[in-house]
Amino acid sequence: MSSILNKAAPALRPFKLALIQLGNVGADKSVNLKHARDMVLKAASAPTTGSKVDLIILPECFNSPYGHTHFPVYAEEIGYKHGEEYDVENTQSESVKMLSEVAKQTGTWLIGGTIPERCPATNNVYNTCTVYSPTGALVASHRKVHLFDIDIPGKIKFKESETLTAGNTHNYFDTEFARIGLGICYDIRFPELAMTSARKGCHLLVYPAAFNLTTGPLHWELLQRARAIDNQVYFTMCSVARDLTAGYHAWGHSMVVDPMGKVIAQAEEDEKIVYVDIDPEVFDYARDGIPVTKQRRFDVYPDVSQGVQQ
Numbered sequence: 001m002s003s004i005l006n007k008a009a010p011a012l013r014p015f016k017l018a019l020i021q022l023g024n025v026g027a028d029k030s031v032n033l034k035h036a037r038d039m040v041l042k043a044a045s046a047p048t049t050g051s052k053v054d055l056i057i058l059p060e061c062f063n064s065p066y067g068h069t070h071f072p073v074y075a076e077e078i079g080y081k082h083g084e085e086y087d088v089e090n091t092q093s094e095s096v097k098m099l100s101e102v103a104k105q106t107g108t109w110l111i112g113g114t115i116p117e118r119c120p121a122t123n124n125v126y127n128t129c130t131v132y133s134p135t136g137a138l139v140a141s142h143r144k145v146h147l148f149d150i151d152i153p154g155k156i157k158f159k160e161s162e163t164l165t166a167g168n169t170h171n172y173f174d175t176e177f178a179r180i181g182l183g184i185c186y187d188i189r190f191p192e193l194a195m196t197s198a199r200k201g202c203h204l205l206v207y208p209a210a211f212n213l214t215t216g217p218l219h220w221e222l223l224q225r226a227r228a229i230d231n232q233v234y235f236t237m238c239s240v241a242r243d244l245t246a247g248y249h250a251w252g253h254s255m256v257v258d259p260m261g262k263v264i265a266q267a268e269e270d271e272k273i274v275y276v277d278i279d280p281e282v283f284d285y286a287r288d289g290i291p292v293t294k295q296r297r298f299d300v301y302p303d304v305s306q307g308v309q310q
């Protein structure tokens with residue numbers, strides 16, 4: 001049987017992550033970048049408990065206001081060397097420069113939320129997450145695959161596709177402590193993406209996000225717990241803080257859910273750094289006790305199996 005596991009995942013080890021529920025994201029990009037940088041430095045230097053922080057996560061659209069009219073205005077070229085490989089040293093992107101430098105300065109892995117990215121070849125704009133190693137190398141990226149186009153009459157209408165193009169790749173990366181799968185906000189509504197990450201061996205799925213005040217109360221926690229349980233992985237969404245003076249009102253409530261579906265950390269609405277210790281024993285406890293990863297019946301639903309076993 002063919003396998004999509006192209007490389008063995010590293011073993012899951014205990015590690016500490018910090019979610020930055022960033023506040024005060026306004027119109028001035030340089031102010032946003034400075035504030036994000038200061039908060040990354042703060043997150044790295046002030047864990048509330050014990051060990052050093054290994055992974056820091058920023059929210060969706062942390063360098064610009066969130067809205068389809070803003071994306072093309074704030075979009076930056078990330079910079080590619082040979083199509084696929086990133087060239088951080090020569091990047092024109094002030095956001096990428098800041099994120100790379102602060103990852104190196106703090107010596108932590110950094111999931112740099114998302115920024116509007118312009119592709120120079122096509123002029124397309126994407127909602128893109130970039131990831132940095134502790135040496136400042138840009139090691140992975142994810143362009144939002146499912147664009148946030150919804151219309152709930154009298155409540156919320158939003159159409160990212162007015163100015164954004166959808167990404168078309170699935171993405172994950174390896175650290176010395178876990179394999180981590182990437183998605184962005186609305187991507188969570190498509191269980192196939194999370195399932196693909198889990199079946200590729202990811203232990204933690206990270207989705208920078210910014211839900212709203214209509215869907216947030218109903219779906220924010222439910223979707224994360226669902227994705228965590230059905231894949232038996234750690235799951236987290238990191239949001240911007242709520243700002244009722246902004247054009248888009250984010251739900252906040254940045255959260256981490258364990259593989260049993262338990263919410264193990266959560267912010268309220270305001271700016272906050274949330275620290276969480278990831279425990280491999282919970283991962284094994286879930287998978288040993290409820291062994292769904294070994295009980296799938298791809299013979300009954302071959303259309304979703306593509307011949308792949310987890």
Ligand SMILES: NC(=O)CCC(=O)C(=O)O
Nearest residue numbers: 148185186210211212215
């Ligand atoms: N930024 C987003 O993709 C928002 C998604 C959202 O609010 C939802 O309900 O889904």
